[in-house]
Amino acid sequence: MRVGLLTSGGDCPGLNAVIRAAVLNGVKTHDFEMVGIRNGWAGIIEKDVVELTRQSVRGLSKTGGTILGTSRTHPYDAAGGGPENMKANLAELGVDAVIAIGGEGTLAGANRLAKDGLPVVGVPKTIDNDLMATDYTFGFDTAVQIATDAMDRLRTTGESHRRCMVAEVMGRHVGWIALHSGMAAGAHAILIPEVRTPMTQVCEWVRQVHEKGRSPLVVVAEGFIPEGHDDPLAEAGVEDSGRPRLGGIGEWVAHEIEAATDIETRSTVLGHIQRGGNPTATDRVLSTRFGMQAMNLVAERRWGSMVAARGTEIITVPMSAALSGLKQVPQARYDEAKVLFGR
Numbered sequence: 001m002r003v004g005l006l007t008s009g010g011d012c013p014g015l016n017a018v019i020r021a022a023v024l025n026g027v028k029t030h031d032f033e034m035v036g037i038r039n040g041w042a043g044i045i046e047k048d049v050v051e052l053t054r055q056s057v058r059g060l061s062k063t064g065g066t067i068l069g070t071s072r073t074h075p076y077d078a079a080g081g082g083p084e085n086m087k088a089n090l091a092e093l094g095v096d097a098v099i100a101i102g103g104e105g106t107l108a109g110a111n112r113l114a115k116d117g118l119p120v121v122g123v124p125k126t127i128d129n130d131l132m133a134t135d136y137t138f139g140f141d142t143a144v145q146i147a148t149d150a151m152d153r154l155r156t157t158g159e160s161h162r163r164c165m166v167a168e169v170m171g172r173h174v175g176w177i178a179l180h181s182g183m184a185a186g187a188h189a190i191l192i193p194e195v196r197t198p199m200t201q202v203c204e205w206v207r208q209v210h211e212k213g214r215s216p217l218v219v220v221a222e223g224f225i226p227e228g229h230d231d232p233l234a235e236a237g238v239e240d241s242g243r244p245r246l247g248g249i250g251e252w253v254a255h256e257i258e259a260a261t262d263i264e265t266r267s268t269v270l271g272h273i274q275r276g277g278n279p280t281a282t283d284r285v286l287s288t289r290f291g292m293q294a295m296n297l298v299a300e301r302r303w304g305s306m307v308a309a310r311g312t313e314i315i316t317v318p319m320s321a322a323l324s325g326l327k328q329v330p331q332a333r334y335d336e337a338k339v340l341f342g343r
């Protein structure tokens, strides 16, 4: 069998480790030929592939990004897309099966293609850790480590000046990165999209810490919306053009804190630093196990299924199981962290 691998959607530390493991398992265990499909679904539409061998994936598991490139090209909506064109192109390329590595959008496309008769299996990916059907996704541990390191640094400069420091982390829809990095760094307030904390409460926590002569540290996920506001940035006159906004929620929160408490406050947006660079050892192990198991699913012709983590096991679930909404931070997890907020 000749198996194609593609990475689609936002990149994520651990993608290369999945590619390496899948290729090595495909070649060594199953005697498959392997090809890399460049730039996500676009690579099938444009018939852009590259041979992958044991040599070409050597040493890859420690590297960030994806050697195959990625894009947000939609397999159905893009010009030249759709199941019939894809099938024809794969036949022309001599590709018998596809492993699609991606987040919710990618898996939705892959699931639809599988239903339309294409031989596709999935590997879940997102630094946000918000995919259903898997306890963890690779990239999350790395993002949390990067955010924690950054907050440790913000703390020492904050303490030197007795300033309140606000760190904005990724998480458009969920607050997993904020919760875990905030707990790890000992933040005095963690603000996440799932919990609409009022700014009066945030300012109270900040005051309590400052009064004790310490430097308050606040971590805010980019999708946080405080109680009493529908769209704080729009209210502040920041236009939403669909492109990154000038001034994010971290800056807004910092401004509100300083205005309400008179405590000098600074904000830092960690942004794509959280997605770049080498994966942690934990993420390399998860990626490697996902990649190996995905290749076993191909060998078993389990089209429409994907690998997932449950406890310490790697399991197989239907791709549709990852598409039933986002995995949010449960209120109980937030309440547990909240005990340590403020003083």
Ligand code: F6P
Pocket: 010, 011, 126, 127, 128, 170, 171, 172, 222, 275
């Ligand atoms: O990978 C998910 C995510 O990190 C979100 O938290 C973030 O909003 C988004 O990606 C930004 O991605 P991009 O800039 O590539 O659109």
